[in-house]
Amino acid sequence: xxxxxxxxxxxxxxxxxxxxxxxxxxxxxxxxxxxxxxxxxxxxxxxxxxxxxxxxxxxxxxxxxxxxxxxxxxxxxxxxxxxxxxxxxxxxxxxxxxxxxxxxxxxxxxxxxx
Amino acid sequence: xxxxxxxxxxxxxxxxxxxxxxxxxxxxxxxxxxxxxxxxxxxxxxxxxxxxxxxxxxxxxxxxxxxxxxxxxxxxxxxxxxxxxxxxxxxxxxxxxxxxxxxxxxxxxxxxxxxxx
Numbered sequence: 554x555x556x557x558x559x560x561x562x563x564x565x566x567x568x569x570x571x572x573x574x575x576x577x578x579x580x581x582x583x584x585x586x587x588x589x590x591x592x593x594x595x596x597x598x599x600x601x602x603x604x605x606x607x608x609x610x611x612x613x614x615x616x617x618x619x620x621x622x623x624x625x626x627x628x629x630x631x632x633x634x635x636x637x638x639x640x641x642x643x644x645x646x647x648x649x650x651x652x653x654x655x656x657x658x659x660x661x662x663x664x665x666x667x
Numbered sequence: 668x669x670x671x672x673x674x675x676x677x678x679x680x681x682x683x684x685x686x687x688x689x690x691x692x693x694x695x696x697x698x699x700x701x702x703x704x705x706x707x708x709x710x711x712x713x714x715x716x717x718x719x720x721x722x723x724x725x726x727x728x729x730x731x732x733x734x735x736x737x738x739x740x741x742x743x744x745x746x747x748x749x750x751x752x753x754x755x756x757x758x759x760x761x762x763x764x765x766x767x768x769x770x771x772x773x774x775x776x777x778x779x780x781x782x783x784x
Binding site for chain 2: 585587589594595596597598599602604643647649654655657658659660
């Protein structure tokens with residue numbers, strides 16, 4: 554079985570400061586990892602994914618994430634936060650070897666303060 | 668990225684009636700579509716997965732006779748909530764993937780807020 558944990562319900566950061574939203578995962582096979590962002594009453598927007606290759610993945614809106622196999626983590630980062638980044642962020646995993654569907658973490662609400 | 672359009676964005680219906688939600692992939696062919704339900708301040712709960720031309724695969728605990736899913740073409744899937752009750756009130760989100768491969772991201776519709784009164 555696969556699972557995703559996002560240990561922080563809420564992350565607050567000042568505008569212009571770097572931000573990190575944490576994600577750890579558990580899968581039996583090869584992990585395929587995704588980050589999505591959700592704005593109020595909207596669906597999810599794809600930010601980035603890690604499938605294979607370079608552990609540092611760059612995505613939309615200046616976001617990046619680092620895959621760490623030993624720590625089973627895939628933390629989302631951005632060097633300089635914007636107020637418009639305030640939203641709900643979901644980490645998701647699929648098991649590349651056992652054909653599972655997306656499993657989403659509980660979400661982390663990011664608030665960027667002006 | 669690819670665009671998925673979900674309609675309606677909001678719907679209010681009376682208890683006992685049925686409601687249909689449409690999910691369309693506008694600029695790609697969706698081999699696989701997923702339907703989710705999201706409760707307030709919670710993550711997405713997968714309800715069912717459908718592949719074009721096949722019957723949907725429902726997750727455990729989801730009533731297939733209550734939540735009818737049709738994926739008749741590569742660009743359209745529908746979810747019909749039959750005989751809706753107030754406890755069916757929720758935010759429903761569809762997503763679509765252009766391939767059946769696991770390394771492919773899914774693109775999401777904007778969601779439908781269903782309120783059953």
